[in-house]
Amino acid sequence: MRAHSWSAGRSSWARCWLEGAGAAILLAPGLLWTELSQTHIDQYHRLLPLTTVARALAVDLAALSLLAMMVVRVLERLSRAGGGTGANENRRLVAGLLWALWFGLLAARAIAGMIVSQVLWWQQITTGRAFLVVAGLLAILWLASERGYFRTVRVLRFGTLLVGFCIFWMIPALVAAGFVHQPRDQEGFRRPLPAAAVPHPRVVWLLFDEMSYDQVFVHRFPGLELPNLDKLRGESVTFSDVEPDGFFTEDVIPSIFVGEPINRVRATISGWMLYRTAKQAPWQRFDGSRTLFADARRAGWTTGAIGEYNPYCRILEDQLDFCWMGLPPLPDHFSRDKSTLENVTAPLAADWNRVFGHKDAATVAPGGSASLDELGAVRAGDALIGDQEIDLCFVHLPLPHPPGRYNRKTGGIGPGGSYIDNLALSDRVLGQMLAGVAASPAAAQTTVILSSDHSWRVGLWRDSYGWTQEDELASGHGHFDPQPMLMVRFPGETAGETIGRPMALLAIHDLVERMVAGEMGDAQQLEAWAEKQ
Secondary structure, X not given: OOOOOOOOOOOOHHHHHHHHHHHXXXXXXXXXXXXXXXXXXHHHOOOOOOHHHHHHHHHHHHHHHHHXXXXXXXXXXXXXXXXXXXXXXXXXXXXXXXXXXXXXXXXXXXXXXXXXXXXXXXXXXXXXXHHHHHHHHHHHHHHHOHHHHHHHHHHHHHHHHHHHOOHHHHHHHHHHHOOOOOOOOOOEEEOOOOOOOOOOOEEEEEEEOOXXXXXXXXXXXXXXXXXXXXXXXXXXXXXXXXXXXXXXXXXXXXXXXXXXXXXXXXXOOOOOEEEEOOOOOOOEEOOHHHOHHHHHHHXXXXXXXXXXXXXXXXXXXXXXXXXXXXXXXXXXXXXXXOOHHHHHOHHHHHHHHHHHOOOOOOOOOOOOOOOHHHOHHHHHHHHHHHOOOOOEEEEEEOOOOOOOEEEOOOOEEOOEOOHHHHXXXXXXXHHHHHHHHHHOOOHHHEEEXXXXXXXXXXXXXOOEOOOOHHHHHHOOOOOOOOOOOEEEEOOOOOOOEEEOOOEEHHHHHHHHHHHHOOOOOOHHHHHHHHHOO
């Protein structure tokens, strides 16, 4: 029987380099894909500048190309073993196994990149499973048909080579991004202000990300206690039929700020927000001077905003007196504060730590006492509410947004838990925030708004990482109720009321504007306003 050669002759260096470049693209850190996105949405959600990160990715991609090319050359050399028995036969068998492992590795790293860049959300797809499926299928094919295996390897190599052509635009794009001007973000600031007259009107607007009216008040999970939400409802005007204005935080919150619906958000390469109000509408540059914060300052109010995910201190820098933003960190130990060289080696350091380093312990061990100060937005929100010189306080809290970060049975804050656990944590945070309001000298003049940007997006999370059996039960096995929250408590109110007529969430913009203008200060005025919406 004639043995098959695993390669079609010796490849040229150019062909081998292209194949190595394709492999490098699949092996590269997942951040590569978000950095190259034409929407620049990843830059929008990160602390800028990211120029040293972009340069490092270009160097990493070039280095990986050379390394992958050498791997391909070694595999080719092993594959050119002749037939028969002995050393050549062993080399040929080893080459067959190594090709299967190589393509399994490429598949695993490609899946890892898609997970990091949030192209994949499904918890059923993991890097380990991708490796086992691809390498395992190739190994089975190798045992079943040497000829079929040989042809499949050639097809996979050719496909990798085609991917390699992308390097001709990827590296120049990364180099260009590495030298673009980007502002240096401040994570937070507080401008000096004259001492405020006490008492004075205040609005404290608490936005709980992804809080569902249905889960809180209509179909509450059995045994879930939310005493602070219940108490606030008993003192507030509650809207029981709020119509959502969007599905994503990056769209909904800015739309409320400017008072017009936002269909989609993207960014310039320098990280500034662009948006459009309809699918085919032209892109507009976000203008902070057209927001309710700018209107409040023109009316003589001081303003503050804190929150996560959205770059508040960048897009509202000139409209805020107090600001803090918690933007997601870069994966694989990349950082805007590292040099290009330090970022070049960051992924290798991250992989080394994953294999040989210690694993981070939970913030609080099960059964331990939890401290809400360990949630950055809670700490910043307390500081903002406690600053009596700030009149309009917007507090965007990353709760009860999945994944779970609380155990309501033990009171421990840390990884794990469900959306129901996060609701319990939200109630606990609300109690702390309301205590801060009550302790302020302006408590008797403070209006509290509690809202959410959207409801619990069951369809988005059901197949993603972190979905639990309790989530499945609480959602009624995948039922999605789109209604977000909206409650308003005026100073001195002790009786609750519910407004059942439909109300667009976007109406909060006009609601806050009227409060700042002194046109709305009690439940009766709110009811009259709601009838006209």
